Amino acid sequence: MTSLHVLAIPAFEDNYLWLIHDGTHAAVVDPGDAAPVLAALETHRLSLVAILLTHHHADHVAGVPTLLQHVDVPVYGPHNPAIATITHPLAEGDIVTLPKLQLSLAVLQVPGHTLDHIAYVVAEKDWLFCGDTLFAGGCGRLFEGTPQQMAASLQKLATLPGRTVVYCTHEYTMANLRFAAQVEPGNPALIERMSREQKKRDAGQPTLPSTIALELATNPFLRSHEPEIVHHLQRAGRLEQDEGVAAFAALRLWKNTFR
Numbered sequence: 172m173t174s175l176h177v178l179a180i181p182a183f184e185d186n187y188l189w190l191i192h193d194g195t196h197a198a199v200v201d202p203g204d205a206a207p208v209l210a211a212l213e214t215h216r217l218s219l220v221a222i223l224l225t226h227h228h229a230d231h232v233a234g235v236p237t238l239l240q241h242v243d244v245p246v247y248g249p250h251n252p253a254i255a256t257i258t259h260p261l262a263e264g265d266i267v268t269l270p271k272l273q274l275s276l277a278v279l280q281v282p283g284h285t286l287d288h289i290a291y292v293v294a295e296k297d298w299l300f301c302g303d304t305l306f307a308g309g310c311g312r313l314f315e316g317t318p319q320q321m322a323a324s325l326q327k328l329a330t331l332p333g334r335t336v337v338y339c340t341h342e343y344t345m346a347n348l349r350f351a352a353q354v355e356p357g358n359p360a361l362i363e364r365m366s367r368e369q370k371k372r373d374a375g376q377p378t379l380p381s382t383i384a385l386e387l388a389t390n391p392f393l394r395s396h397e398p399e400i401v402h403h404l405q406r407a408g409r410l411e412q413d414e415g416v417a418a419f420a421a422l423r424l425w426k427n428t429f430r
Contacts, residue, residue: 175274175296177338178215179377180207185342186230187379189300196220196271200291200300201340203230205237220271224248224257225302226288231340232256249280249287261289276300281328283321284311290328297335299383301328306339307381308347308364310392312427318420322395329393333384344368344378350429351391354403354422360388395419 180188182204189200190211198221202208212219219242224232226249235246235256247267248257261267263280276291281304290301303311304321305328313321348365355361364385368378387393391400395418404410409421 175272177298177380178211179379180211181377182207183230187338187340187342187377188234189338189340190217191272191274192217193272198223198269198272198274199238200338201225201231201302202234202238203228203232205234205241208234208238209241218242219244221267221269222246222256223267223276223291223300224254225290225300225304225340226285227251227253228285228303231302249289251287263289267291279327281324283313283316283324286315286320288316288324292331292335297332298338299328299331299335300338302340304328304339305337305386305390305392306341306347307337307344307368307378307386308351308390309343309426310390310423313423318416318423321423322416322419325392329383329387331383333382333387335383337379337381337383337386339379339381342377342379344381345372348389350426351389353429354391354400354425355394355397357399358389364389391422392419395422 174193178190180190182188188202191198197217197219199208200223221244232254245258246256247259247261248254250260261278265278267276276293279290281288281290284303288304292299304324351361371378401413401418404421409425
């Protein structure tokens with residue numbers, strides 16, 4: 172496990188495809204596009220041994236058929252007949268074991284963005300591959316699930332150790348943090364993070380990965396009951412009574428149209 176590394180492969184306009192490797196073998200997470208994965212495998216002289224999927228959206232799965240034309244490997248993913256390439260359907264509590272990488276990943280069900288969404292946790296390395304559920308400074312849109320489902324999924328991820336490294340799949344960080352500053356402008360950790368992450372973008376560097384601790388300190392979707400956030404929601408006329416997941420739901424609706 173000590174020899175494992177995670178490589179970010181940029182794809183499309185703002186996706187990251189994650190390649191877990193030991194210098195010889197590799198597993199790819201959410202390969203929406205095969206071409207950059209194949210290029211990375213060739214450049215780093217890696218042999219693909221597995222494909223890991225978090226949900227059914229095309230920018231996460233569309234590259235799988237082409238990859239399978241090049242190499243016959245198992246495809247792990249959620250129980251969803253819409254993803255025809257999956258050979259090993261997974262559910263909460265399952266463990267994915269990849270012997271060639273000496274790697275084990277625990278499966279969490281995290282519906283909200285989609286109903287089939289899962290995440291992978293590598294406990295020994297404190298790694299989380301969470302697809303489009305938790306973003307740096309934000310969370311995924313609710314295309315299929317309910318606010319209650321997404322809030323519960325995010326809280327499940329929030330209980331992981333603070334040192335857990337968060338490998339989400341989109342470079343949405345600055346847009347997310349601008350929204351966070353709108354609803355919690357008095358958060359000094361957030362202001363500091365915005366400056367730090369903007370410097371990375373100015374230098375052409377990714378803002379990912381993040382950590383659970385950083386998200387707990389700055390991500391409004393993990394902080395929806397903070398008094399300042401509730402106050403700004405109410406002042407904007409977006410929240411009448413802060414009960415249950417009402418503040419979270421109001422945040423998500425506001426973010427949908429925030430520019």
